[in-house]
Amino acid sequence: MWFQSCLTRPSMEVESFSDSSCTDDEPLSWISWFCDKPENVFYCQVDFEYIESAFNLYGLKDEVSDFKRCRRTILEEINDSSSGDENIPKYWSRPEVADLYGRIHARYIVTNAGQRAMAMKFREGHFGKCRNYNCPRQYVLPIGLSDKLSESPVKTYCPKCHDIFDTESDADGAHFGRTFPHFLLICRPDLLPRISPANAHKFVPTVFGFRLHKTSPLYANRVMSNMPASTAAAPRGAFPGGFQKPQARDANKLGSFPALNNQGKKK
Ligand SMILES: [Zn+2]
Numbered sequence: 001m002w003f004q005s006c007l008t009r010p011s012m013e014v015e016s017f018s019d020s021s022c023t024d025d026e027p028l029s030w031i032s033w034f035c036d037k038p039e040n041v042f043y044c045q046v047d048f049e050y051i052e053s054a055f056n057l058y059g060l061k062d063e064v065s066d067f068k069r070c071r072r073t074i075l076e077e078i079n080d081s082s083s084g085d086e087n088i089p090k091y092w093s094r095p096e097v098a099d100l101y102g103r104i105h106a107r108y109i110v111t112n113a114g115q116r117a118m119a120m121k122f123r124e125g126h127f128g129k130c131r132n133y134n135c136p137r138q139y140v141l142p143i144g145l146s147d148k149l150s151e152s153p154v155k156t157y158c159p160k161c162h163d164i165f166d167t168e169s170d171a172d173g174a175h176f177g178r179t180f181p182h183f184l185l186i187c188r189p190d191l192l193p194r195i196s197p198a199n200a201h202k203f204v205p206t207v208f209g210f211r212l213h214k215t216s217p218l219y220a221n222r223v224m225s226n227m228p229a230s231t232a233a234a235p236r237g238a239f240p241g242g243f244q245k246p247q248a249r250d251a252n253k254l255g256s257f258p259a260l261n262n263q264g265k266k267k
Contacts, residue, residue, distance in 0.1 A: 027077040030092055034101060041126055042142045042154055042171055044117035046101070046108045051075060060103055070100040099149075102175035106147075109180050118180075119188055130158040131165055134203055138193055140165065141181035144173025157181045160193040 035043050050056050051074060061067045074097060078087060091097075108114040121127065122139055130138040140156035143164065152173045156165045159181070185192055205212045212218055 027079050029077040030074050030097070031101070033088065033092065034098065039169060040171065042167075042169055042176065043101075043105055044109065044114065044121060046104055047113055048075060050108055050111070050113070051104060056107065057104065060100065064100045064103065065096055067100065070094070070097045073097045074101055074104075102172055103149075105175050106144075106177045106180075109176065110183055115184050115187060118184060119191060122184075122191060127156055128167070130156075130160060130163070132158060132161045132163055135160045135193075141184065142167075142171075142176040143181050144176045144178055147174055147177050147179075149174045159185055159191070160195065 031045050031048075034040055035045050051071065057071070064070055073092060073094070076089075076092075078089070109118050118141075122141055125139050127140050127142055129135075130140050132138075135158055138158055138160045140158050142154050143157040145152040145155060145164070149172055154167055154169050154171045154173045154176055156167055157163075158165070205218070
């Protein structure tokens with residue numbers, strides 16, 4: 001039972017737990033071995049109890065070749081892990097085993113226990129940060145662009161700008177699925193980024209210090225599709241070519257980007 005308690009913890013906790021309580025002589029499970037690999041950092045550790053339940057794995061038997069053996073391997077542990085990889089059985093590296101674990105993982109991370117494990121990894125920053133300039137220090141979540149296997153590697157999703165980013169991981173996106181990050185944020189609103197108008201970073205495109213009008217082709221293609229038609233018409237005073245004369249009410253907004261404004265100040 002002591003070992004089961006290790007397995008229910010996400011990888012980071014297992015590491016710290018290992019440092020304090022587990023010793024090198026203690027067994028190493030396939031799940032720990034797999035999830036501790038750097039390339040598998042996006043995966044959390046699925047509970048033994050979840051994998052042991054036939055109900056949770058319903059349908060996978062017909063989808064994975066040699067299902068019983070793969071499942072047995074996932075639940076395996078070796079006694080002596082102290083001398084490193086030479087003691088790891090070769091069949092632990094079979095792609096079919098990882099394939100089955102990935103399919104189980106996709107189901108597990110939308111359960112309460114799976115969400116807790118992934119939320120902890122999210123808070124610890126295991127999935128990385130958003131690369132968008134407007135999202136400083138915002139952590140991201142893994143997402144699949146398809147729920148079908150082998151169609152696309154895992155991506156990351158930013159809860160702040162809602163953008164999707166490539167990753168260096170080759171993990172199958174279906175092991176995370178299209179639903180996971182959104183479902184997690186619905187169930188766990190405490191994970192949503194806090195955005196207040198005072199500290200919101202919003203990049204404003206300018207040319208020689210003038211803001212581009214929203215009807216400018218450069219700007220319109222990106223933004224206008226989400227705007228109501230009534231706001232699409234150019235207001236009075238709009239400059240030819242899509243420039244917009246700076247308004248007094250815009251001064252405050254522009255003021256939040258001194259580096260950009262200073263370049264275009266009239267002298
Ligand atoms: Zn972002």
